[in-house]
Amino acid sequence: MSSLPAGWYKDPADPATQRYWDGEGWIGKAIGADAVPPDGPPPVEEEPPPAPATAPAPTTTPAPVAPPAAPAPPPGWGPMPPPPPGWQPPQQDGPMPGMPGGPQPGWNYTPYPVQPRPHGFALAGLGPRLVARLLDILAVLVLNVVVNGYFAYQFWQEFLPTYRASMDAVANGQSAFDVQPASGRTDALLWVMLIVATLLWLLYEAPATASSGQTLGKRLMRIRVVAVENTEPLGFGRAFGRWARLGLWTPAWGCAGFGLVMQFIDSISPLFDQQLRQAFHDKTARTVVVALPPHDQLPATRKDNTDDSAHSR
Template identity: 45%
Template sequence: MSVEPGWHVDPAEPTTRRWWDGEGWIGAPIPVHTTPPDGPPPPEPEPVGEPPAPAAGSPTAAGQPSAPPWTPNAPGQPGASGAPPDGPKAPGTPGMPWTGQPGAGQPGAGQPGLGQPVHPGAGQPEGHGVGQPGGPPPGWPYPTWPGRPPEPRPHGVPLAGYGARLLARLIDFGVVLLLNAVVNGWFVWRYFEETAPYLREAVRRAMAGDSSREGLPAIGEQAGGLQIAILVIATALWFAYEVPTMASGGQTLGKRLLRIRAVPLDADQPLGFGRATRRWSTMGMPTLLWFCCGLGLLLQFVDAVSALFDHPLRQALHDKRAQTVVVQVPRADDPDTPTDRADPEPQGDTP
């Protein structure tokens, strides 16, 4: 027995009513508690594409009424997201992760649905916003990593740890200090001789509780020149120790012992003299300002700890200026060591 045309409860979605014309559902559904209008709903625009032909022997092909047909993108019924109720959901539909690839014959992720305008997402580049090809559908949030993103691996090797970098720098400071003790020792002794009378008397008065400055011995006339000479020699020794070795191999003695090295961001190659000089000067040149109330030491401290606050490449200020990054030196028996240096990017570690 055929069902008379009229507004009936949709068996696929009991919370809605739809118009049954005697052969199938037509028009958009309405809530079941809403009073239906008189007569059938207005005709809807033709959908894009032709529906598949009914299979031979099916009730529809034999001219018999069948179950209410599935209408793609009809609001309020199962499959409104662009997939049949019991079939696989298209990418970008609720309950399925957005992949950015459209399904076959269906509006997929990154493409506008039927009757939906295309407009770029807020804050997203052209071609990658909401509703744009390559982006999520309209009304969907832009996808992010479902947790902490993977650590970057510049040129296929992991980044150096903060502890290894700090220990390598302390070893290098010790080497430079030994060089200064040999080369700069005489100048330091002469500077102490020029300032010793003043310092002895100032310390004696401080221990006796005397805060007066009258009658203190004058500092020697050569003290100022000796101080400048000491700082210039110390800076030059640091430059001679670090820049040539960093330019050729990206490693000082400390970095070699800790198995880390500095490489350019754009290619796995030696730094070169110019880049190594720019990298060193950010930390080494403030040595000349040590006599300015410790300003040079403050600048060097800020540079040293800046890597702790940089993510994800852990670049200190001298790394940012030279466009370098510090990485671990892989061992020969390390299974993560890239075998093809011509293709340094790791497979599957970055989006």
């Protein structure tokens, strides 16, 4: 312990200042060497109070983003049906279509095919449409037997000698193409029969489709042709345009069967339209073929309005 009495002395570490010696060590703040020191030791400096702890800023949870509203269905189109019974599609992890913000964690979206229901009615199946078309072909064939029978008999009488001569030429090792037709009327009679057959088909199908949307075959199979936008009668002009896309190829049967090929392509075209099953002649007339439920008849004058569309789904 030092024998130096307590008092103010020059600071050995900094001679330009003086500090208070309490007998054991230097205390207090240094003051200038020329300053008059206070009597006794320097006052004890109070330590500043600790700064109050700041509360953490409250965290706000962003409000959940609501998915966009589904678009309204077209006027007159019925509600979506439930998934087919027993149908179990593969699970697909990912965002639901239409959700903003990219993939949503935790979503497990499983799509399933939904078939449109024009005006609340299911689309007609391809099987019933094929059977209805075959029944209509049979009906038109019966009309041709009655009306076109005379021309068919005359054609056969003109063609039979040429056919026999061709068979004799083949039997003798000659070419059947070298045989000249016995009469020039065969080509004319063939074109007359094709034109008459076309007119009979037109008169059979277009007026019935224009007024009720049903030919004999469609009526038996309980299917009907309706417009895309409403269920009013199509009218003859629209029905004629629908028939013409298919029926006007009939005279071209005489061109090496080219017209028949075009009609076959048109007839199978619904296979390539997975949405509305429209054939090419349906797309031309903006029509669809619907199936009528049992014991129910689609009103011919039913109109679609905004009230129907509001409750269609």
